[in-house]
Amino acid sequence: MPELPEVETIRRQLNGLIAGKRIKQVRVSLPKMVRLPLAIFKKIVVGAKINCVARRAKILIFELSNGWSLLVHLKLSGRMIFRKKGEELQEQDIKWNHLIYYFGDNSRLFHNDLRQFGWVKLIETDKLADFFVKEKFGPEPLDKDFTPDDFIAILQRRPKIKIKQFLMDPQNIAGIGNIYSDEILFCARTHPLRRAGDLRPSEIKKIFDGIRKILLQALELRGSSDRDYLDAFGREGEYVPRLKVYGREGEKCKKCLGLICRLKINGRSAHFCPACQKL
Numbered sequence: 001m002p003e004l005p006e007v008e009t010i011r012r013q014l015n016g017l018i019a020g021k022r023i024k025q026v027r028v029s030l031p032k033m034v035r036l037p038l039a040i041f042k043k044i045v046v047g048a049k050i051n052c053v054a055r056r057a058k059i060l061i062f063e064l065s066n067g068w069s070l071l072v073h074l075k076l077s078g079r080m081i082f083r084k085k086g087e088e089l090q091e092q093d094i095k096w097n098h099l100i101y102y103f104g105d106n107s108r109l110f111h112n113d114l115r116q117f118g119w120v121k122l123i124e125t126d127k128l129a130d131f132f133v134k135e136k137f138g139p140e141p142l143d144k145d146f147t148p149d150d151f152i153a154i155l156q157r158r159p160k161i162k163i164k165q166f167l168m169d170p171q172n173i174a175g176i177g178n179i180y181s182d183e184i185l186f187c188a189r190t191h192p193l194r195r196a197g198d199l200r201p202s203e204i205k206k207i208f209d210g211i212r213k214i215l216l217q218a219l220e221l222r223g224s225s226d227r228d229y230l231d232a233f234g235r236e237g238e239y240v241p242r243l244k245v246y247g248r249e250g251e252k253c254k255k256c257l258g259l260i261c262r263l264k265i266n267g268r269s270a271h272f273c274p275a276c277q278k279l
């Protein structure tokens with residue numbers, strides 16, 4: 001599933017590509033992805049200009065010129081690929097395509113989704129803040145306002161939870177999923193089964209620093225294409241070769257040459273090095 005680095009990569013790219021463009025037409029071939037009647041959806045979207053593309057947690061927010069915002073969650077396998085006027089289409093542009101936005105300058109944005117768990121919603125822009133309050137998302141980990149003290153306060157709310165599970169819950173911190181929680185814990189040398197309330201201050205500091213370090217590194221390389229993720233230009237992210245533990249069960253630890261292990265925590269896989277990350 002795309003996590004913060006992947007969704008933020010797409011946001012930055014799309015903001016540069018489509019902010020200021022007018023939506024001339026929209027074609028929907030999988031109506032269930034749009035969470036309201038199609039006629040209403042089209043009436044609101046067609047003719048609107050895109051002011052900017054923002055993000056909260058893993059949700060892309062296309063702010064429209066008419067007081068509405070279009071929210072897109074890519075869920076497991078969503079892609080948003082932009083093609084300018086006359087640009088030749090690639091197989092991945094049309095494969096599993098469910099929505100196409102056509103802009104005034106004849107460029108297009110393809111919303112594709114193999115597994116069809118993604119969704120599109122319209123919310124009035126002045127009600128967005130309420131919407132996100134109801135979703136109870138935790139802080140954005142790359143915000144300058146997110147401090148070590150905030151992190152400690154959130155950990156203290158849930159002392160019994162395992163740290164792997166803690167990091168993946170968007171109500172604690174927004175945007176971190178399976179890949180980056182594993183990488184953050186390896187970076188901090190913390191075993192995924194440690195409980196939030198048992199961590200020493202020095203460990204908490206390492207995890208806090210690890211969150212920023214790992215997410216920023218992944219963002220710089222446009223995220224991880226371990227499965228379906230492609231960026232807004234239809235290219236793979238380049239972070240997979242840099243992964244230290246995620247998806248590397250049975251392979252050698254890049255630090256100590258021991259073997260990377262995998263265990264299940266609440267139905268999700270945690271990858272870690274038992275020598276580098278002691279329980």
Ligand SMILES: [Zn+2]
Binds near residue numbers: 254256257258273
């Ligand atoms: Zn190791």
